[in-house]
Amino acid sequence: MSGKRILDIEVLRAIAVLGVLIHHMQGSLFTDPVPLLEKIHAxxxxxxGVDLFFAISGFVIARSLIPAxxxxxxxxxxxxxxxxxxxxxxxxxxxxxxxxLALMLLACVFINRSGAFGTLPANLQATLAGVLQYANFRFADSFFHYEYGSSFVYWSLSLEEQFYLLFPLLILVCRKRLVWALLALVAVQLFTLRTPILMVIRTDxxxxxxLLAMWSAQPSWRRWEPTFLRRPWAGVTALIVLALLLSYMATDRFTFVSYRIGSIAVLGALLVWIASYNRDYLLPAGRVQRLMAWIGSRSYGMYLIHIPAYQLVRELIFRLQSAGLPSPAGHPVVTLLIAGSLIVLLSELNYRFIEMPMRNRGAALVRRLGTSRNAVPSSGATSC
Incomplete structure (x- = not known):
């Protein structure tokens, strides 16, 4: 089971990254208010989508790492x-x-007439934070205090990298008490008002x-399968209702602020639970599912690329206006189409020429290390 690709998980990845892309439009792509976006965001x-990414990561990593x-x-x-x-x-x-990170830093130096990419000192510090995996702490420290830099979305990547580093150690230390340790971690955060520092180390x-991954190895997980979602449109309806509820809870209209992040984490985990059965509950097989699965498979690149793509479009509009040439300024739909096309193109190139080749190299290195360890020593060699 752990090696199978779950299409519903890819669909959730697509929803998560599209949500983040929409959230960052105002401010990163559009500097002037867009009335329709403002009405939607109200x-x-x-x-x-970031918290949904966290729930997906916890499930996908644990279902293969814990058994290993x-x-x-x-x-x-x-x-x-x-x-x-x-x-x-x-x-x-x-x-x-x-x-x-390198490309954003270069853009800040060489193609930044509009200032869309921010200042060089801020980007230098942000790049260092991204490389050394403390971007989440820098993000919390900069909150409403100073400019972070173009790579502000790296705060969530740093949190995930910290999780990947510490999780194997947590398994070793807690052993059979791992479930209780994780439940305690969730319970403590569920009722805690998140300060900026607690927001960037949220692990619920x-x-x-x-916990879902651990449960999926138990017989009771199969007994609790939501088979009622097999009915026509039941799964899609559940997905839409949960997505709308999550979107409303993320606004200031949701008055139970102390429980916002914990509640979002629980509902995100609920979506991952539905997806975990690999029954196409959330989206039936077809063109839409294939499209969403494609977006989901490129979601990591899209997450990295969307901010520099937005800023590049802003820089382009600025230069066209400065030269007195026609530009998409004042036409949000055209601006959005240009930015969306750029994100799709760059994420596909990144997937084909960076992500997959480097992933394969990593897998090959792991195989070589395993082969060298298991190699039979020659007759003249001594074993340790």
Whole structure:
């Protein structure tokens, strides 16, 4: 089960990244108010896509990592599995992340007449924070105090990288008490008012995703399968209702602010639970599902690319206006189409030439390390 690709999970990834893209339009793509966006945001805020990403990550990582680590019979084997996990994660995530950090820094220096990419000092510090994986702490510190830089979305990537680093150690320390440790982690955060620092180290959705993965290995998980969603449009209706509820809870109209993030984490985990059965409950097989699965498979690149793409479009509009040429300024739909096309093109290039090749290299390196360890020593060699 752990190696199978779940299309409903890819659909959720697509929903998560599209939500983040919509949330960042106002301010990153459009500097002037767009009335329609303002009306939508008054009643629906899609930034909860980040928390949905966290729940997905916790589930996907745990369903393969926990069985692998629990199957180890020696401490050495445990650390080898952990090393392999870290290597695969590093090759999967860091090349694309570092590439776009570098490109944003170069854009700030060379194509920034409009100032869309921010100031060089802020971007230098933001790049360092992104590379060294403390962007979430810098983001909290900068909140309403100073300019972060173009790579502000890297706060969530840093939090996930910290999770990937510490999670194998948590499994080792907690052992059979892992479930209770994760439940405590969720319970504490569920009723806590999130300050800026607590917002950028929120791990309740991640923990819920891990708990779902652990539950999926138990017989009771199959007994609780939501088979009623097999009815025509039942799953799609559930997806729409939950997405609308999450979007409303993310607005200032939701008055139970103390429980906002915890409630969003729970509903995000509920969506992941429905998706975990791999029954196409959330979206029936067809063209729409294939399109969403394609977006989901490119969601990491889209997440990295959308802010520099928005800023590049702003820079283009500024230069066209400065030269007295026709520009998409004042035409939000045209501006959005240009930005969307750019994101699709760049994310596809990133997926084909960076993500997949580096992911394959990481997998090949792990295989080589395993082969060298299991190699039979020659007759003249001594074994340790």
């Amino acid at each position: 009643w629906a805020q899609p930034w909860w 680590l629990q199957g180890c019979s020696t401490r050495q084997e445990y650390w080898e599995q952990t090393r392999n996990f870290w290597l695969r994660r590093a090759f999967r995530l860091l090349p694309s992340a570092w590439l776009w 959705a991640l923990a819920l995703g891990v």
